[in-house]
Amino acid sequence: MTERIGIVGGGIVGIAIARALTARGVGEVTVLEKERRLAAHQTGHNSGVVHAGLYYAPGSLKAQLCAAGRVLIREFCQEKGLPYREVGKLVVAVDDTELPALAEIERRSIANKVPRLARIDDPAHLRDIEPHVAGVAAVHSPETAVVDYASITEAMAQDVRAAGGTILLGHGVTEITVDGDTVRVATDASEHEFTRLVVCAGLQSDIVAKLVGADPSPKILPFRGEYWALSPDRTDLVSGMIYPVPDPRFPFLGVHFTRGVYDDVHVGPNAVPALAREGYGWLTISPKDTWESLRWPGAWPLAKRHWRMGVDEISASLVKRLYFGKARRFVPELRMADLEAKTASGVRAQAWGRDGSLLDDFAVDRIGPVTVLRNAPSPAATSSIAIAEHVLQHHLDLAAT
Ligand SMILES: Cc1cc2nc3c(=O)[nH]c(=O)nc-3n(C[C@H](O)[C@H](O)[C@H](O)COP(=O)(O)OP(=O)(O)OC[C@H]3O[C@@H](n4cnc5c(N)ncnc54)[C@H](O)[C@@H]3O)c2cc1C
Incomplete structure (x- = not known):
């Protein structure tokens, strides 16, 4: 069966996951982004820092994926000729x-x-x-x-398109229905059927998670x-x-x-x-x-x-x-x-959390065929390529493909 994988969100995390999937030739990949451009929210509105891992609890996902992601972002910028400046x-x-x-x-x-x-x-x-x-x-x-994360996202998106992936701008997801192994997704402009869905909706991640019936906690x-x-x-x-x-x-x-x-x-x-x-x-x-x-x-x-x-x-x-x-x-x-x-x-x-506690680490939930990134704050831009590898390996069961 050909996998048809949908991704909600055209920020750096969604696009990095789409790029990792298309690079592996894993079925058909479609990104649905509600805005008319990529990187319209956090990815295009941040400090542009490639963090080296000073702050994070040792052993946490943030610590591991920031360390790996920093090197991968540097290599990506070198490969694409994008600016990467170690200003310290x-x-x-x-x-x-x-x-x-x-x-x-x-x-x-x-x-x-x-x-x-x-x-x-x-x-x-x-x-x-x-x-x-x-x-x-x-x-x-x-x-x-320091880097320019919006340009990095655009360059990753070019790789996605070149490898056969589809990126649909102006397609805000309004409904998600899980029916056995099939995920039906309605946007304000289209309807889709996927075998897997990955939600990387940033500021809207809890709202989109609720469309799948996930717990409202943690909340953004x-x-x-x-x-x-x-x-x-x-x-x-x-x-x-x-x-x-x-x-x-x-x-x-x-x-x-x-x-x-x-x-x-x-x-x-x-x-x-x-x-x-x-x-x-x-x-x-x-x-x-x-x-x-x-x-x-x-x-x-x-x-x-x-x-x-x-x-x-x-x-x-x-x-x-x-x-x-x-x-x-x-x-x-x-x-x-x-x-x-x-x-x-x-x-x-x-x-x-419901009790006012901070969810410090990156968090990924699985609801049947739907994978939801529930917490991807800083340093998720630094870590984006490593987050993509982590999601593929541990949350999509696609390692064998
Ligand atoms: C002020 C600030 C400073 C920061 N500084 C840094 C830094 O220096 N270094 C660093 O590594 N990180 C930094 N970060 C964090 C970093 O920007 C984010 O962790 C990262 O951009 C998250 O990427 P994302 O793709 O998950 O989210 P986003 O970039 O927010 O993308 C989510 C996308 O999902 C789309 N979406 C939402 N709902 C729907 C829907 N229903 N249908 C379709 N699309 C939908 C949105 O339109 C958006 O484009 C900073 C963040 C902020 C806000």
């Missing part, structure tokens, strides 16, 4: 209170075999790497890189991250990437400086609750999405636990001076006018 990352403790958390990042980095990692305890040495930084200690990952509670551009005449303040020591109680990495692949420097992202899953500013409000988030039982314990941080992040989103204050901790020469404009934002598809 410095995670900086600004004072002694942050040293225990920095030590934990160092421990995880060593366990995750982050290449050429170095611990720096001499502030003067910090400034050899980042001349304008202030801090008491840091870990340095020289192989952390959307958090927006906003970036400010550093004015072009001040980009020399940053050579590579300068990150804070992340707060271990919170899943996001904190406002940082990143020299992008096209030499722009951006500051961010923060983390504020998004009032629409695909809302890229405060003025985009979806009453449905907001109501769905508010009535999720897990939202309340989460809000109770993190309300101080929430107020702090929202205030800094609305008041530039407060955002500037967060960034200036590491780069004292930064002036408010150097933050030129809020230029970009992205919404994270982070999954949370």
Whole structure:
């Protein structure tokens, strides 16, 4: 029997899976993407960092697939002539209170075999790497890189098409019916019958999972991250990437400086609750999405636990001076006018349990012939090619083909 495999979602993860399947010649492969272009959501709205694996719990899927994925993304960029720049990352403790958390990042980095990692305890040495930084200690990952994930996704999509796969844009999936070994899928523009379906719907992954009858938990509670551009005449303040020591109680990495692949420097992202899953500013409000988030039982314990941080992040989103204050901790020469404009934002598809607990690791569920990626937040772009190999090997039973 010829396999007919459908993939929901034309972000980097869905397209990487389609590419892995078509490269193996596994039957017919069709990607259904609701937008008129690929990479329209998280994949085209992120920091563009190829993470080297500093943060993730050793042994987790994130740790394993980030390490493997980093190498695969680098090879892919080399093969396609796409930019890949190892600008390096410095995670900086600004004072002694942050040293225990920095030590934990160092421990995880060593366990995750982050290449050429170095611990720096001499502030003067910090400034050899980042001349304008202030801090008491840091870990340095020289192989952390930057790329353009939207271009990578387009290049992967070209491989999919060249190998006979089909990518249908403007085909939003509205209904999924599992009937024995057959999966019937209706979109707003077409109907399909597949033998397998893989759902990589990012911010909508829980909603699409519900169409298959999956448990509503974990749920995506959307958090927006906003970036400010550093004015072009001040980009020399940053050579590579300068990150804070992340707060271990919170899943996001904190406002940082990143020299992008096209030499722009951006500051961010923060983390504020998004009032629409695909809302890229405060003025985009979806009453449905907001109501769905508010009535999720897990939202309340989460809000109770993190309300101080929430107020702090929202205030800094609305008041530039407060955002500037967060960034200036590491780069004292930064002036408010150097933050030129809020230029970009992205919404994270982070999954949370019913009790408000964070689902930290990547998560893949299987419901008969349907495989659903339920949690693929950062570093899923870095890990995308490795996630594709993992899904093929462990969730599609196609290894023998
Ligand atoms: C602010 C921010 C910064 C980040 N920084 C980094 C970073 O530096 N490095 C890194 O590795 N990762 C980073 N990430 C995470 C990374 O961007 C994501 O993990 C990754 O892009 C996930 O890819 P995806 O294909 O699963 O999701 P997406 O890119 O969101 O794609 C999902 C696709 O599914 C489509 N879809 C949804 N519902 C339907 C439907 N019903 N029918 C058809 N199509 C549907 C959507 O339109 C979308 O195109 C960041 C994320 C954010 C938001």
